[in-house]
Amino acid sequence: MSRFTMQEVGWEPRLPPVEMDTATPAQLAALEACPPAQRGSVYFRTLVHDPGSLGERGALFTKVMYAPKGLPRAERELATAVVSIVNGCIYCTSVHARRFVELSKQEAVMRALLEQGIQAEALDARQRAIVDYSAKMTATPQDTTAADLAPLRAAGLTDLEILDLIHAIAMFANANRLMQSLGRSVPPKD
């Protein structure tokens, strides 16, 4: 039985989150700049202890995941789910697995990745190329060369799509570490 799931996973911080009624003006301003659906979350209220870095890093995250054109959003979610699986972040995996399924309607693909691991069959050639590249860039970025781009090119990825893929992979090298150190994933009860 895999520890990864598409169900809702909780996240508990290891620092008391900032409370809105005692937040400083700088903290409130940094939260204002975050996506409305997320600014009240316990994760953002933990990161806002350092408002300067939340402001920049939060804006970076939003652009990496949502900037228009380039790599389709479902494929950004595929990459970030794979990075999160490789890094063992159960919380991030669950969130981005769900977003991939919402956007792509390909639940069987994500289920196979979660249950069988990233070598799972059931992926088409373009997904396979994205998954393999994401896994290698996560585990051993220094061992990569131009040859690692060849399967992506063969699957039809453009320059901008590859750049977007690199950004998504890099973003989750960051996000997984923040989530795993500043708090812990709380898996759903069976």
Added chain:
Amino acid sequence: MSLAEEMSLTDIPDLAEHLLGESAASPLGVLRRQRADILKHEEGAYRELVLAPEPGNVSLAERAALALRGALIEGDAALAAHYRALLASHGDASLSALAECFPAPEGEGRLPVLFRYADMVARTPEACEQADIDRLRGFGLSAQDIVAVTQLVAFIPYQVRLLAGLRQMQQESAA
């Protein structure tokens, strides 16, 4: 290090392009500017964390040391060289030496504890526990300091993967 060199280390307009020897007008530079906001916030996050205008209880020298350890752990020689020079510009020879000691020293001093936490976030963040955060608080680090340190250490793996991907694209277009 002369004042002029120190200035140049903190005045680099875009760290990735500087380390890759690319210009804004090169094909890769033009491609990256299709994502101008990403470029801006990559640079903004780097400045906010490593060159922090308000560094709190974690000094700019300590921040450079943490960034250097992260780059060494990831094995990115160019990024490590940048952070080594930045750390050297702060003129603390003992901190410079300690920053390159692996594994991080044992013991309950402030720097050993900070380095061991940073190394864990970089290498095995899954192993972090409540006690690791509490130990940092015991050295007088505020919640803001702890979040800043964690953000900083977690940002180096971003930079490393960005550089790795951009190097692949450089190689590809040179072939």
